Ligand SMILES: Nc1ncnc2c1ncn2[C@@H]1O[C@H](COP(=O)(O)OP(=O)(O)O)[C@@H](O)[C@H]1O
């Protein structure tokens with residue numbers, strides 16, 4: 001379990017993470033979602049004690065990270081930037097990490113095989129592709145067989161097969177009862193892997209919800225219908241008590257939208273009134289759209305906030321002058 | 322295995338598994354010995370051309386250590402690389418995730434790297450002395466003469482300490498480029514200039530390498546305001562300051 005309490009990080013004037021409070025529980029994949037620059041990597045670095053919080057704290061199994069004995073056997077992490085010396089072979093890289101935490105040497109070969117790098121253990125990561133580098137990072141996270149796993153954008157640079165592999169790995173680790181905390185800036189990625197979702201924007205918590213709850217709340221569904229005889233269609237829908245609104249967005253010209261799934265009702269109505277339809281289908285707004293809507297609100301809120309701050313400062317100056 | 326021993330073992334693996342660190346140590350030995358032999362041979366041949374005064378203060382021990390002026394740069398490079406290897410590559414994040422108590426990581430790394438530098442430094446110093454004397458022919462001295470063993474041991478110590486100084490400073494600077502850019506020109510030229518130009522001589526004599534190298538001389542030509550052990554102590558103070566600064570920065574800054 002990971003607990004964040006009022007976790008805050010400022011770099012100079014920039015607030016990267018703002019009073020983040022949440023709990024990341026075992027036995028499920030918790031997705032950490034936010035656009036680039038939202039503060040995901042910074043939060044993860046603070047959990048690992050790499051960056052010092054400006055305020056608040058992060059606890060791992062109830063303790064600050066630095067107080068864990070043999071931390072690699074409790075928490076395994078894949079960080080955003082490659083944390084590998086390019087001139088040290090993959091095997092030796094893992095070996096020196098293993099030795100520092102009393103992890104037996106044979107485990108190094110095991111994790112190399114596990115991530116599919118068994119063949120290149122004796123090679124220097126200098127020549128590794130992005131995907132191989134990512135796999136080596138995952139190997140170092142798994143080294144100590146930890147109860148908690150933290151992955152920062154693990155599928156970056158992976159090919160479709162690699163992405164599929166990471167997804168299954170995350171699911172399996174969670175199914176084994178471990179705490180899995182994984183960040184991404186792609187909603188579509190999270191939708192396929194995460195059970196629980198923590199969304200941040202501009203360093204602030206925007207949502208802390210189960211994946212199912214998020215879908216239910218945000219995935220609006222609608223029926224789109226279009227006809228060359230738009231006026232008659234509108235009349236028909238109105239008289240049948242079906243509320244329709246002009247569709248918006250690309251390729252929507254002239255079409256009408258109805259809330260929910262109304263394909264059956266609209267289709268039967270059209271047949272009854274002998275109306276020609278060019279389109280009739282049920283849409284589900286993508287989670288990506290829902291995510292963007294959520295983060296856009298945060299950005300606007302912040303922009304307004306910032307403007308007020310500036311105005312406040314300006315008037316104070318004026319008053320003093 | 323105790324916790325401290327695990328971390329020491331891990332640091333030892335880190336050092337021996339990167340080629341560059343191994344190479345710098347090897348070249349410190351080769352350069353110091355070879356250059357010392359060359360200069361010893363040259364002086365042996367040209368001994369009769371020296372002035373009377375130069376012949377009187379001729380210090381065969383000191384001459385055989387002439388190669389340290391260049392060899393120490395390889396030692397400094399070793400010290401820089403051991404630390405900057407963590408930073409240029411992001412490895413520091415993996416290292417601190419594995420050993421989150423920062424003072425522990427620093428202490429283990431410095432202990433292992435300094436022990437290694439000291440061992441290589443001692444071998445270098447004995448080899449430079451013995452082979453240098455071989456080149457000096459009739460003008461040679463031996464380990465039995467007063468002050469000679471002290472100078473040879475002191476030179477080995479000097480080589481280890483200069484590497485440790487470089488390590489401390491690199492924890493502060495956190496970049497190979499910056500560390501090489503600052504330290505190599507300083508120890509190659511600037512320090513020598515400061516110690517030999519009359520205007521800055523008084524201060525220059527107290528720079529870490531100038532003070533430390535006092536221990537290499539057996540015959541006092543009157544050019545130093547302090548004795549060999551005091552010189553080494555002055556150097557030690559610099560080293561302690563560099564390490565303390567490195568520790569302070571490592572503790573305070575984000576990784
Ligand atoms: N070391 C740093 N110094 C200054 N600003 C930083 C530093 N690290 C991150 N930031 C800033 O903090 C914000 C959050 O960054 P980050 O945590 O990397 O976001 P994410 O991982 O969600 O993309 C960004 O605006 C970034 O520019």
Ligand SMILES: [Mg+2]
Nearest residue numbers: 040041042080
């Ligand atoms: Mg990031």
